[in-house]
Amino acid sequence: MRIKDALRQSGLSSLDAEVLVAALLQKERSWVLAQTDTDLTNEQSSLFQACCTRRRKHEPLAYILRQKEFYGRRFSVNPHVLIPRPATEGLIDAACAFLTEGEQGLREVDTHIAVLVHTWRNESPDFLVDVGTGSGCIAITLALETGRSCTATDTSREALGIARSNAQLHGVAERITFVQGSLLAPLTHVTAPFFLVSNPPYIPDGEKLMQDVAEYEPHQALFGGHDGMGVLLPLFLEAKQHPFCVGCALECRSGQAQKLMQIL
Structure with missing residues (x-):
C-alpha cells in the first residue's frame, strides 16, 4: 500500500493521518507529504490501520504515539497522566518571569485560562515545587529552563513512574x-x-468536554469539584500558610483566579 492510499483510506482527518504515518516511519510530516508514492510494508500498513482504529474511537494521538511535545521537548505520556497543553507553557513562562524579573500578577495564557503569580514573603526560593506533576513536564521544564532543583508530588504512583522516566x-x-x-x-x-x-x-464537575478528553484522560487530573476549586483553593491556602512557601504560580480559570485574588 502506498502512503497516499493509506492516508485516503484512514477515515481520519488529513492532519491526524499524516502525523500517524510520520510517527510510524520516524519521519517529519513534510517528508510524508512529499513522498506519498512510497510503499508501506505489510507490517507498517497493519500498524497504521491499528492506530487509525484507535484514533477513530477518539483516543488522543498523544496516547497512541505515547508522547507529546511540550516547551520544545518530547515527553512520554500514557492514560495515567494528563496530556500537556499549550496553556501550561504559559505557566512556565509566568514562573520564569517571576524567578528572573520578579513579575507578579495575573497573566492570561489561553481563552478563559490564566496564571496567578503571587508572593507572600520577600525571599529567594531555594527550590521549586510542582504539585500534581503528572508527566513531570512542569518540574522537568523548570529544572531545564532555570537550572534550579525541584520537588514534584503526585497522588498517583503510576504518574510518578512516568515523571521519573x-x-x-x-x-x-x-x-x-x-x-x-x-x-x-x-x-x-x-x-x-x-x-x-x-x-x-x-x-x-459535570462540565462537558471533548470526547477525546472525557473518555481517555484521567478525571482526577481534570475535575476540581462543583466549582472547579476543590483542589485549587486548598492548595492555595496551604501554600499561603506554609512557613517556607514564598509564593506561587497557579494555572486556573480566569474567574477562579479572581476569586483567589480576593483572599490574598
Whole structure:
C-alpha cells in the first residue's frame, strides 16, 4: 500500500493521518507529504490501520504515539497522566518571569485560562515545587529552563513512574525529588524557602468536554469539584500558610483566579 492510499483510506482527518504515518516511519510530516508514492510494508500498513482504529474511537494521538511535545521537548505520556497543553507553557513562562524579573500578577495564557503569580514573603526560593506533576513536564521544564532543583508530588504512583522516566530522558533526574502525596503534605517538614508552580485540576464537575478528553484522560487530573476549586483553593491556602512557601504560580480559570485574588 502506498502512503497516499493509506492516508485516503484512514477515515481520519488529513492532519491526524499524516502525523500517524510520520510517527510510524520516524519521519517529519513534510517528508510524508512529499513522498506519498512510497510503499508501506505489510507490517507498517497493519500498524497504521491499528492506530487509525484507535484514533477513530477518539483516543488522543498523544496516547497512541505515547508522547507529546511540550516547551520544545518530547515527553512520554500514557492514560495515567494528563496530556500537556499549550496553556501550561504559559505557566512556565509566568514562573520564569517571576524567578528572573520578579513579575507578579495575573497573566492570561489561553481563552478563559490564566496564571496567578503571587508572593507572600520577600525571599529567594531555594527550590521549586510542582504539585500534581503528572508527566513531570512542569518540574522537568523548570529544572531545564532555570537550572534550579525541584520537588514534584503526585497522588498517583503510576504518574510518578512516568515523571521519573521523563526526568531521566531529559537528564535532570538528579535535580528533581519525586514524592507521592497530596497537595503540600509531603513538604510538612521542609525548612528551606520554596516557590510553588502547579496546574491543579480546575474544571467544574459535570462540565462537558471533548470526547477525546472525557473518555481517555484521567478525571482526577481534570475535575476540581462543583466549582472547579476543590483542589485549587486548598492548595492555595496551604501554600499561603506554609512557613517556607514564598509564593506561587497557579494555572486556573480566569474567574477562579479572581476569586483567589480576593483572599490574598
